[in-house]
Amino acid sequence: MTIEPMNLVGKSIAGAMAECAEQVERMMDLLLPKVEGNAEAPLVEAMRYSSLGGGKRLRPFIVLQSAQLFGVDPRCAIRVGAAVEFMHCYSLIHDDLPAMDNSDLRRGKPSCHKQFDEATAILAGDALQALAFQILASPETHADAIARSELVMALARAAGMEGMTGGQMIDLLAETRELNIGAITRLQRMKTGDMFTFCATSGAIMGRGTERQFHALNSYAQGLGLAFQIADDLLDFDGKEQDTGKPTGQDVKSGKATFVSTLGPERARFQARLLSEQAGQALDFWGEPAALLRAVACFVVNRDR
Amino acid sequence: MTIEPMNLVGKSIAGAMAECAEQVERMMDLLLPKVEGNAEAPLVEAMRYSSLGGGKRLRPFIVLQSAQLFGVDPRCAIRVGAAVEFMHCYSLIHDDLPAMDNSDLRRGKPSCHKQFDEATAILAGDALQALAFQILASPETHADAIARSELVMALARAAGMEGMTGGQMIDLLAETRELNIGAITRLQRMKTGDMFTFCATSGAIMGRGTERQFHALNSYAQGLGLAFQIADDLLDFDGKEQDTGKPTGQDVKSGKATFVSTLGPERARFQARLLSEQAGQALDFWGEPAALLRAVACFVVNRDR
Numbered sequence: 060m061t062i063e064p065m066n067l068v069g070k071s072i073a074g075a076m077a078e079c080a081e082q083v084e085r086m087m088d089l090l091l092p093k094v095e096g097n098a099e100a101p102l103v104e105a106m107r108y109s110s111l112g113g114g115k116r117l118r119p120f121i122v123l124q125s126a127q128l129f130g131v132d133p134r135c136a137i138r139v140g141a142a143v144e145f146m147h148c149y150s151l152i153h154d155d156l157p158a159m160d161n162s163d164l165r166r167g168k169p170s171c172h173k174q175f176d177e178a179t180a181i182l183a184g185d186a187l188q189a190l191a192f193q194i195l196a197s198p199e200t201h202a203d204a205i206a207r208s209e210l211v212m213a214l215a216r217a218a219g220m221e222g223m224t225g226g227q228m229i230d231l232l233a234e235t236r237e238l239n240i241g242a243i244t245r246l247q248r249m250k251t252g253d254m255f256t257f258c259a260t261s262g263a264i265m266g267r268g269t270e271r272q273f274h275a276l277n278s279y280a281q282g283l284g285l286a287f288q289i290a291d292d293l294l295d296f297d298g299k300e301q302d303t304g305k306p307t308g309q310d311v312k313s314g315k316a317t318f319v320s321t322l323g324p325e326r327a328r329f330q331a332r333l334l335s336e337q338a339g340q341a342l343d344f345w346g347e348p349a350a351l352l353r354a355v356a357c358f359v360v361n362r363d364r
Numbered sequence: 365m366t367i368e369p370m371n372l373v374g375k376s377i378a379g380a381m382a383e384c385a386e387q388v389e390r391m392m393d394l395l396l397p398k399v400e401g402n403a404e405a406p407l408v409e410a411m412r413y414s415s416l417g418g419g420k421r422l423r424p425f426i427v428l429q430s431a432q433l434f435g436v437d438p439r440c441a442i443r444v445g446a447a448v449e450f451m452h453c454y455s456l457i458h459d460d461l462p463a464m465d466n467s468d469l470r471r472g473k474p475s476c477h478k479q480f481d482e483a484t485a486i487l488a489g490d491a492l493q494a495l496a497f498q499i500l501a502s503p504e505t506h507a508d509a510i511a512r513s514e515l516v517m518a519l520a521r522a523a524g525m526e527g528m529t530g531g532q533m534i535d536l537l538a539e540t541r542e543l544n545i546g547a548i549t550r551l552q553r554m555k556t557g558d559m560f561t562f563c564a565t566s567g568a569i570m571g572r573g574t575e576r577q578f579h580a581l582n583s584y585a586q587g588l589g590l591a592f593q594i595a596d597d598l599l600d601f602d603g604k605e606q607d608t609g610k611p612t613g614q615d616v617k618s619g620k621a622t623f624v625s626t627l628g629p630e631r632a633r634f635q636a637r638l639l640s641e642q643a644g645q646a647l648d649f650w651g652e653p654a655a656l657l658r659a660v661a662c663f664v665v666n667r668d669r
Contacts, residue, residue, distance in 0.1 A: 098537065098547065099530035099554070106525065153490060158482035177463035178536050181486065182529050185458060188490065189524030192497045196516035204509035211501035211516050219494030220411065224487050225404035231483050232403065242403060249404070 072354040079123050079140075080116040086141045087111055090194060105175045105183035106190075110148040113166040113304075115364075117355070118143045121258035121283075124352045125276060128345060129266025135201050139210060139261050142194040146218055147254065149187035152180050154227060160309070167304035188218070201265055209264045217253040226250025230315075238316040244285065247318075251291075252284030259283070259352070275341050279352065282338030287359040289331040292317040294364070296324060302363045331360045377659040384428050384445075385421040391446040392416055395499060410480045410488035411495075415453040418471040418609075420669075422660070423448045426563035426588075429657045430581060433650060434571025440506050444515060444566050447499040451523055452559065454492035457485050459532060465614070472609035493523070506570055514569045522562040531555025535620075543621040549590065552623075556596075557589030564588070564657070580646050584657065587643030592664040594636040597622040599668070601629055607668045636665045 088111060094103040119140025126136035155162040155170035156177065163173050172180035194200060195210045216222060226249030233246065259280035263273050296319045298307050310317050319327045339353035393416060399408040424445025431441035460467040460475035461482065468478050477485035499505060500515045521527060531554030538551065564585035568578050599608055600615050601624045615622050624632045644658035 098534040098551065099525065101537070102525055102530055102533040149490075153486055156483075156486065158486060178461075179533070181458055181461065181463060182533050184490070185493065186525040186529040188493055189520045189529065192516055193520035193524060196501075196513045196520065198513070204513045207513045208501045208503070208509045208516070211497055211513070215494045215498035215501065219498060220404065220407055220491040224491040224494065225407055228407040228484070228487050229403040232406070238403075246403065 072351060072358055075351055076115065076117070076120050076358075079120045080114075082137055083116050083119040083140050083144060084111065086137045087144060090138075090141055091145070091190065101175065101179060102182055102186060105171055105179045106187055108168075108174060109152050109165075109171045109180075109183060110145055110187060113168070114144070114148075115362075116140070116144060117359070118147055118254065118258045121255065121280075121352065121355060122261050124349075124355070125259050125262030126265055127262070128272075128348055128352075129262045129268060131262055131265040135265060136262070138194055138197075138200045139265070142191040142200075142214070143254070143258055143261075145187045145194070146191040146214065149184040149191070150218075150223055150227070152184040152187070156180060159227070159231065162306060162309075164300070164305050191218075206265055206267075210261065213257050213260070213264060217257040222249050222253035223251075226253075233316045234313050236316075238321075240318075240321050243316055243318060243321060247285060247288040248281070251288050252281060255284040255287065256280040275344070278341035279338045279356070282334045282341065283356050283359060286331045286334040286338060286356065289318045289327050289334070290360045290362065292319040293324060293327060293331070294362075295319075298363065304364060335360045377656060377663055380656055381420065381422070381425050381663075384425045385419075387442055388421050388424040388445050388449060389416065391442045392449060395443075395446055396450070396495065406480065406484060407487055407491060410476055410484045411492055413473075413479060414457050414470070414476045414485075414488060415450055415492060418473070419449070419453075420667075421445070421449060422664070423452055423559065423563045426560065426585075426657065426660060427566050429654075429660070430564050430567030431570055432567070433577075433653055433657075434567045434573060436567055436570040440570060441567070443499055443502075443505045444570070447496040447505075447519070448559070448563055448566075450492045450499070451496040451519065454489040454496070455523070455528055455532070457489040457492070461485060464532070464536065467611060467614075469605070469610050496523075511570055511572075515566065518562050518565070518569060522558040527554050527558035528556070531558075538621045539618050541621075543626075545623075545626050548621055548623060548626060552590060552593040553586070556593050557586060560589040560592065561585040580649070583646035584643045584661070587639045587646065588661050588664060591636045591639040591643060591661065594623045594632050594639070595665045595667065597624040598629060598632060598636070600624075603668065609669060640665045 091107055094100045122140040122143055123133065123136045151165060152171040154160050155165055156172055162170055164170060171183055192211055195214060196207050201207050218224065226246050229246040230250055256277060259276040260273055263276055292310065294303055295307050295310050300307050322330060335356040338356040342349040342352055396412055399405045427445040427448055428438065428441045456470060457476040459465050460470055461477055467475055469475060476488055497516055500519060501512050506512050523529065531551050534551040535555055561582060564581040565578055568581055597615065600612050603612050605612050615625065627635060640661040643661040647654040647657055
């Protein structure tokens with residue numbers, strides 16, 4: 060009996076991702092413990108509601124895989140992974156708000172403002188962002204304060220006006236404006252790509268990587284991020300709500316310019332595969348230790364949620 | 365002719381605050397430059413609209429005064445002051461949102477979501493928060509990475525769920541719930557006091573203060589923060605919109621529990637004066653170098669905006 064190598068990778072990555080998700084979930088639970096009796100308890104409840112118990116934890120997985128390339132203590136990497144995931148969850152809460160994407164469903168549950176209310180959702184997002192930076196700057200995350208400061212700076216850049224938040228702004232404007240493929244690429248690089256770049260390079264920050272290593276991880280993340288986004292657009296285009304855990308068909312409904320609306324679904328699918336392969340190749344010189352990062356690049360284009 | 369010492373202090377603090385405001389404004393303009401041509405330009409415009417050209421810059425002033433007690437390079441302190449002010453401005457944008465305090469006016473101008481729209485205002489606040497941490501973690505802010513990390517941790521704690529954001533959550537709940545004076549004090553300590561504590565102790569973080577010095581600055585900030593908040597409640601109670609630059613009479617209208625509604629205006633005024641004096645006394649052992657910090661404590665209870 061022969062086993063296809065692709066399947067093996069497919070299996071090992073599913074197992075590795077599940078294990079990582081469990082560890083990160085435990086760390087997030089520890090870093091954001093339940094509060095009882097205090098007047099601000101509803102805020103913490105909303106923060107926990109929207110960040111615990113769900114999600115692929117893809118970003119923390121990339122952090123952990125990047126960290127092991129540099130022999131970084133996994134306990135440090137898990138804290139960085141938790142910080143990134145808190146940041147990601149804050150962005151989901153705010154993106155779902157009525158004034159933004161107005162989405163009632165997230166990870167198969169009511170979105171934060173539906174479960175609580177808008178004010179609580181805005182504040183929960185705000186506090187999750189602050190928490191992410193608090194974790195990164197803590198001596199428990201890394202013994203070297205230079206590494207901690209660099210993590211904070213890199214995440215702030217990836218999440219702020221030049222990255223995720225700027226990208227979300229352009230994304231909202233894209234509903235009323237024609238964007239060409241170059242503009243869509245820039246928007247998606249900012250909105251999702253820069254956070255992937257943070258994750259992929261975080262190991263090099265923690266483990267003092269060389270310029271060449273940073274460069275390789277950057278190339279990897281750029282391909283991965285765009286491939287991920289095209290797959291996301293395709294899931295919105297022809298995915299099922301019961302798989303994705305959020306409403307689908309939203310881009311067509313809002314007339315938003317996406318990779319799929321611009322390239323058409325077939326060329327978009329082809330492009331996602333190509334980017335995913337290129338991402339994997341950027342890590343070739345690492346050999347076997349980068350196998351799971353390469354597998355992630357396959358995973359993001361083949362997922363159904 | 366005799367000049368009352370109080371007046372002298374009153375004059376010198378007005379001049380010193382105006383000078384500080386100018387320097388901080390210039391630094392903020394430098395750290396958040398205008399963007400033209402890029403698709404995310406409206407986001408940056410909204411961030412600049414809500415953070416430049418207005419405000420007392422009281423928090424940066426406290427940072428600068430705290431820093432000079434420890435002989436910290438004023439160029440470092442101004443960057444920290446700018447970061448704090450960006451953080452403060454983000455909180456004002458989000459507090460004004462329709463789902464929160466629903467306020468149309470801020471610093472005498474339309475609030476951010478009125479001038480732009482709700483989505484832009486939410487994102488502008490989000491990006492200003494990220495910017496604040498990016499500035500603190502930058503090597504240009506402080507040569508010592510340990511100090512930078514400590515600044516990030518302290519600001520994150522002051523701004524997050526245990527501080528400002530948690531306080532704002534309780535404040536919103538206070539409209540529908542009875543709060544006693546202890547609960548109001550805790551709420552205000554979180555909502556405004558913790559940020560003042562960050563400002564007052566930031567000099568000790570940058571200049572490696574002793575435990576006794578931290579303790580004194582903490583006591584100062586606790587008194588100052590509460591005095592400031594009571595004065596704020598009094599301005600809402602009997603101030604004029606043309607002075608405050610924002611709608612007044614909101615607390616009575618919403619039935620919110622405040623120091624004024626609980627103590628009555630006279631006892632509240634007395635309490636503010638007492639706290640302001642106690643704040644000043646906490647810095648007595650510093651003598652003359654802390655004169656302007658003591659003057660700030662007088663200023664916050666005597667201001668009309």
